[in-house]
Amino acid sequence: MKALLTLTCAGQFMVLLDNTIVGAALPDMQQRLHTGLTGLQWIVDAYVLLVAMLLLSGGVFADRFGRRRVFLTGVMVFTAASVVCSLAPSIGWLIAGRVLQGVGAAALSPASLALLAAAYPAPRRVRAIGLWAGFSGIGLAAGPLAGGILVEAFGWPAIFLVNVPIGAVLLLAGLRVLGESRNPSAPPIDVPGTVLSVAGVGAVTYGLIEGGSRGWTSPVILGSFAAGLVLLAAFVVVEGRASTPMLPLRLFHQRLFTVSNTAMVVVGFALMGSSFFFSQFFVYVQGTSILVAGLRTLPTSLAMVIVSPYAGRFAARYGFRVVAGIGLALAGLGLLALGFVHADTGYGNVWWRLAVVGIGFALTMSPLTGAAIQSVSPQEGGLASGVSSTTRQIGAVLGVAVLGAMVHTRESGGASFESGLNSAFLAAGAVTLACAVFTGLWLTAARTPRAIPGGVPMPRSAARG
Known part of the structure; x- marks a missing residue:
């Protein structure tokens, strides 16, 4: 039990650390990658967008296909994406790495909580989740300080490389310690809802970020807003008719x-x-x-x-x-x-x-x-x-x-x-x-x-x- 709690806390710590450590490195990224404010926005939003849109599906994936499997897969993707980010030669590669990090985090985070909920009986579950939230929350506070130290000493790639040893330990220990569990009656994955939500919010985000540089009335920006609204309207219609929606509108x-x-x-x-x-x-x-x-x-x-x-x-x-x-x-x-x-x-x-x-x-x-x-x-x-x-x-x-x-x-x-x-x-x-x-x-x-x-x-x- 203690080993499971430690591993799940460490996984969530890594995710939350990434939320704040990147902010400390943005000025260095701007200088070394020769990008402007728009590029910095994409570095942050590429990650947050994928986490936001895949978080609910990540929990369903964990219940349906195995919490241990999804947790370790999330750790592997997040760690590999961190390597891609650290080696990125351009802003485009860095944004691609951040997208992959978001996919990994969207699997890792809900699966870690699902592992705890399945392993601990009700009387002890609240305490375990409290420790999970409290310990992992230290990552939020550690991010700015750790980011400042690493960037000052080694440059911005170091903030992503710090995830590699944590991820490696989580993978090796998780393969040995974690037991598999799943919910046989878990609902099926809402693929249309997931795709429409990612595309809709992504289109609106593109318009908001790029509008300042391309012009708010340019065809590309107006088109992105229109596409986003259409996709989000379709998402509402699909969720209202789906038997097992990712977001029950009721x-x-x-x-x-x-x-x-x-x-x-x-x-x-x-x-x-x-x-x-x-x-x-x-x-x-x-x-x-x-x-x-x-x-x-x-x-x-x-x-x-x-x-x-x-x-x-x-x-x-x-x-x-x-x-x-x-x-x-x-x-x-x-x-x-x-x-x-x-x-x-x-x-x-x-x-x-x-x-x-x-x-x-x-x-x-x-x-x-x-x-x-x-x-x-x-x-x-x-x-x-x-x-x-x-x-x-x-x-x-x-x-x-x-x-x-x-x-x-x-x-x-x-x-x-x-x-x-x-x-x-x-x-x-x-x-x-x-x-x-x-x-x-x-x-x-x-x-x-x-x-x-x-x-x-x-x-x-x-x-x-």
């Missing part, structure tokens, strides 16, 4: 489910979209080294790691609506405050703004996931949790694309990169504050509540906000 008939996932899109949008620029701000606006920039971005990730374990307890006591609303308000205010930071602003007047952003989002994510799970039957709790993670990732894709397009458009109009960043932070803050109001008004439940993640029973008054 879940959105529950207001609590719909509101919580809408808010989760905003969380991904504002958090990932703003953090994409953190290291770039310190390097390009304030003139620090990449290592110092990595250190200076730590308050956000450290605050999230420290505060996140308490968010579920606060929600159990005060309600989803109160805690999520306060969290979104704090995050929005922190982002608005970042919008007024300039080249000559001392770090003593910057770090607390980053910390407020981290605290706010840490208070938000667990209650929103708990609200989504609360709104469905006990048998669909895993699906609801997966949808919540997927909507956050979709928001992340859009955040990097939209806020990056905003910065690019401001620069094209003659504004400085600093002014573009200020506009992006202010926009992210405004959207987050609007979502805080939306959540405060509508994140309510009319049905009898159940326990939220962490095993804490949810009182009726708390579930209703």
Whole structure:
């Protein structure tokens, strides 16, 4: 049991480390690969897009074809893709490697959780999943520091090579330690839904990222938006008619489910979209080294790691609506405050703004996931949790694309990169504050509540906000 817990935690640690370590290396990638902001957006979004669109299918794959097999396959693909990224001679090869990394992560992450859920009996399962989330979450905090050190010493390829020894150990130990398990009654794979979702969101993302450089009214960009809307409309039709859809649309008939996932899109949008620029701000606006920039971005990730374990307890006591609303308000205010930071602003007047952003989002994510799970039957709790993670990732894709397009458009109009960043932070803050109001008004439940993640029973008054 301990070996299984260690392996699954290490696998998820590797995935989450990759989420933040890349941000520290973006300035070095831009210089060495001779790319612009658009290229950096693709480096991030190529990975996040595949994770977002394949995450739900990854869990079904694990249940249907074997959790051990899918986990080890995900580790192998992720590790091999990391090698491709580290050896990439051009931006195109790096983006291709990031796509492969996203495929590997979309298999590895849900399979690791499925292995834990299958191996541990109900009384011990909550503790095991808590350790899995807590230990692997250290990867979020370690990313900026590890990225800064590795890039400063060896250059950006080193941030991907660090995955190779971890992946090799996971493969060798997993082949010896992990036992196979599967769910014979698992639903079939929703291939049409998966393909349409990837293509639809991918087309919209292409338009958002490339629009700044190609022109928003160019035929290619207008065509990509039109194709994306058509594909996403087809996705909705297919999911509504499929017997076993990857995303059951009936879940959105529950207001609590719909509101919580809408808010989760905003969380991904504002958090990932703003953090994409953190290291770039310190390097390009304030003139620090990449290592110092990595250190200076730590308050956000450290605050999230420290505060996140308490968010579920606060929600159990005060309600989803109160805690999520306060969290979104704090995050929005922190982002608005970042919008007024300039080249000559001392770090003593910057770090607390980053910390407020981290605290706010840490208070938000667990209650929103708990609200989504609360709104469905006990048998669909895993699906609801997966949808919540997927909507956050979709928001992340859009955040990097939209806020990056905003910065690019401001620069094209003659504004400085600093002014573009200020506009992006202010926009992210405004959207987050609007979502805080939306959540405060509508994140309510009319049905009898159940326990939220962490095993804490949810009182009726708390579930209703």
